[in-house]
Amino acid sequence: MTEKIALTPKTHTAPPARFSHGVRKGNILQVAGQVAFLPAEEGKPRRIAGPALREQTLQTLANVKAVLDEGGASWDDVMMIRVYLTDVDHFAEMNEIYDTYFAEQNLTQPPSARTTVYVGLPAGHLIEIDALAVLD
Template identity: 40%
Template sequence: MSIEYIETENAPAAFGPFVQGVRFENLVITSGALPLHPSNGEFIGGDIKEQTRQTLDNLSAVLEAAGSSLKKVLLITVYMTDMDRFSEMNEVYASYFPGRCPARAAVGISALAKNAQIEMQAIAAR
């Protein structure tokens, strides 16, 4: 039983002392995914819908690099700086999880790294 560290060029590189994700046995645990451009790590800006799409695309890339996918997500934690935008985020979120969605928590917080409006972290099966 060993921990494998996940790194992919299809998602933004970690910009601090953390990794994109880890794989342990049949679990994949991601670090928080932000709405950053995968190739240069720059913040994409835009409204909450655009930021949600990019965040989920980045999360998906890490999961796929670990041998998993959004279809195998067990739990997602969503962090938002403006819970008044929850329904807009939820509209985009639902399009990434057709059918049955994973368990989820949504947390309103005052600030996120890179001034993002949203961040997501996942636990998935492999």
């Protein structure tokens, strides 16, 4: 039986509850929902990237990528992305930011599937993203 490995990048603090930022078992890697926290700085409280959707989306994608990297995966390995937005009016702007981000990633595989849903998030957070990757 393949061992389940918890993934916590150096840029992340410990989760606020009993879960892992990411988990890899065999060739499957699940990234937990990531938000726009800036990289952890010892002795300092966590801070959100900024109040704007653009800043938060880019930092959230960077946080997902950090977990993928920690587990030996890349965006090319991602099969499914789920985006959680707090405001329906942010959908078009998020799509523009998302498309530009992935156009700059030089992917060699087709884009992943994606679902976008609207939710409530803690104060100040506009977006959360999780991902599922399958490695060769």
